[in-house]
Amino acid sequence: MAAALTALALSRLLGPWNTGTGPAYRELADVVRLLILDGRIPLDTALPSERSLCSTLAVSRTTVTAAYASLREQGFLSSGQGSRGKTRIPELTPFGPALFGPQPPTTGLLAAPGLTAPGLTAPGGLVDLAYSALPASGEVVHRAFAAALTELPALLPGFGYDALGLLPLRQAVADRYSAAGVPTQPGQIMVTSGAQHALTIIIRTLADRQDRILVEHPSYPHALDAIRSARCRPVPVAFADSGWDLPAMEAAMVQQQPKLAYLVPDFHNPTGMIMPDAQRHRLARAAAAPGTVLVADETLRDLNLDGVATTPLAGFGSTVVSIGSLSKSHWGGLRTGWIRASESMIQRFAAARTTLDLGGPVMEQLAAAHLVRALEEPLPALLQTLRRNRSTLLGLLAEHLPTWQVARPAGGLSVWCRLPGPISTALTVLAPEYGIRLAAGPRFGIGGAFERNLRLPFTLPPDKLETAVLALRAAQDRLDAAPQLRRSLTQAPAVAIA
Structure with missing residues (x-):
């Protein structure tokens, strides 16, 4: 089912669009075009019918018809008999209407x-x-690896393969979630080679090709890449000026029935916004009805510059899967991340992981355990x-x-x-x-x-x-x-x- 925008929802996005500085149809088309370019209206979204929109906006049918015609001519609205036009981005070149098409090579x-x-x-x-x-954070990372080097000999008699990760690191991560108000056992933690690796495992395990995955718009580019690579279909929900548009997200879950929803509630990348607890609770409740699994990327959670207190999204629903990493708080070169989920789901992730790798490097995990336990130091x-x-x-x-x-x-x-x-x-x-x-x-x-x-x-x-x-x-x-x-x-x- 394609995404569709109601006349009331579009009216809310338009705001005071009719300023009287030009023909009404042109002003309407201009504002809709900007909403598409800004990502406020996602692509491949069906706009309201002409009849419903002119009634909601209290304008003539001619105004809406002319505005839609202008958007079609400019390439921002698809045309098709018997169906509502869907939003798109035109191709523009220096020579005419194709701004994103092939370009002459630069020199x-x-x-x-x-x-x-x-x-x-x-x-x-x-x-x-x-x-x-x-x-x-050089000195801190160096000390962690020095300590790991002294602990490594005890593990050398083993095989060195562990799809779940070393217990000391899983315990340290579980303790941090428990301290944040979300009781967690080591069996609910799986160590990964960074957050991107974690997301890839989650998508491979829980989604099939052509499954829909709800995403914030804008969103983290490499998450979008992972979704496309899995041949899944991203369902973008635009940010409002104040942050997450909960009514739009709820509507998308009802209409699109996404298998997953990828979110960055703690200092969203790229806007830096944080989702209040009340919205987290509402979102978890909305996801429960269609059975959408919420995937919360928490790699930036510790970079809390204003000291805003929130509970991890996992504290509001049992079907939340959390992703964490040391890449932003310590160093990207560590390539150490984790997944927090129910124990049964962690076992599913471990089984799926064997198609990618057989576990993470041991030294890095020993060092990461020290870094997680002493995160407050740096x-x-x-x-x-x-x-x-x-x-x-x-x-x-x-x-x-x-x-x-x-x-x-x-x-x-x-x-x-x-x-x-x-x-x-x-x-x-x-x-x-x-x-x-x-x-x-x-x-x-x-x-x-x-x-x-x-x-x-x-x-x-x-x-x-x-x-x-x-x-x-x-x-x-x-x-x-x-x-x-x-x-x-x-x-x-x-x-x-x-």
Whole structure:
């Protein structure tokens, strides 16, 4: 069943659209088009019938008919006899209506050589803003591995294969959940090689090809990649200005009956928002009726910059599967994560895992057990640094890019910027000429949405943040002065992001 938008829901999204500055049909079409581009109306969503929409908006049928016709001509609405039009993104080229189609190859610096390599400073000295990650807390990680080295001999007589993971690490993770108000036993924990590995195992175990998986829109790009790789069908539900749109999520669960719902309730990537406990309770209750398993990605949960108290989503429903990792709190190079679920489900995950690997590396798990048990040691200094960097970045954006709209994130590692126009991809392609590397907004959505958005991490030190913002201002000034250049830079090279 395709997603469908009611006339009342669309009216709520439109807001005060009829300003009287132009023909009503054109204003209506313009606002709907922006809602599609911003991801507020997901792609492949059927718009309301002309009759119901004109009644709800109290406008003539001619106005709605003309607006829909304009959207079809521009490529934002499919056409089909006997069916309601569905939203889509047109293809645009520098020469006409195909903005995301094949492009002439770029040359020189615009080709952005080496963009696929990660790091705080990319090859060629580029300041890397595509990765939202931190360097290791060196002394703490080093001590953990030193301790692990002394414990390793006791395990050498064994085979070294363990699909569930070492008991000391599973116990340490279970204890952290119990301390957070969610009683957990080691049998409810499975150690994985990072959060992405955990999500892959969950999808392979619980979903089949063509099954629907509800996702926030925008969402974490690599989660979207995992869903597509499994040949499942993502069902995007757009964020409201204030965060999660619970009525829309509830409607999607009723209409689409998704097998899973992938969520980042604790400092959502990329917006940095946190879901209140009341919404968590409501969401878990809504998922119970259709039998949707909620997959809560908690890799950013410990990066709580404002000290907002919440209960893990698993505390509100027995069918919640939680994902955690040390990648954001300690170091991505550890490649250590975990899954928390019921013991029976953990056994299913372990059985499915054997098609991917036979267990994680032992040394890393021994070290990770020390890091999980002593998480409070490096965390205060880390949070203090991130708060300083967040304040620096927000101040720089307000000073040098005042037309950008930026909400202050409650936690996490990045801010989600709303740009003054659909220039995200163009900025990303142009950025290496100004010494920076970006991940375009559409990378966080489905079907080309979020051209008016850009994620900027505040993981870099203040001097590099200043360099990056000044470079962004210079790149935007160039685009503003050359509209034709903006139109020609709409196909960004693929970049790795985290």
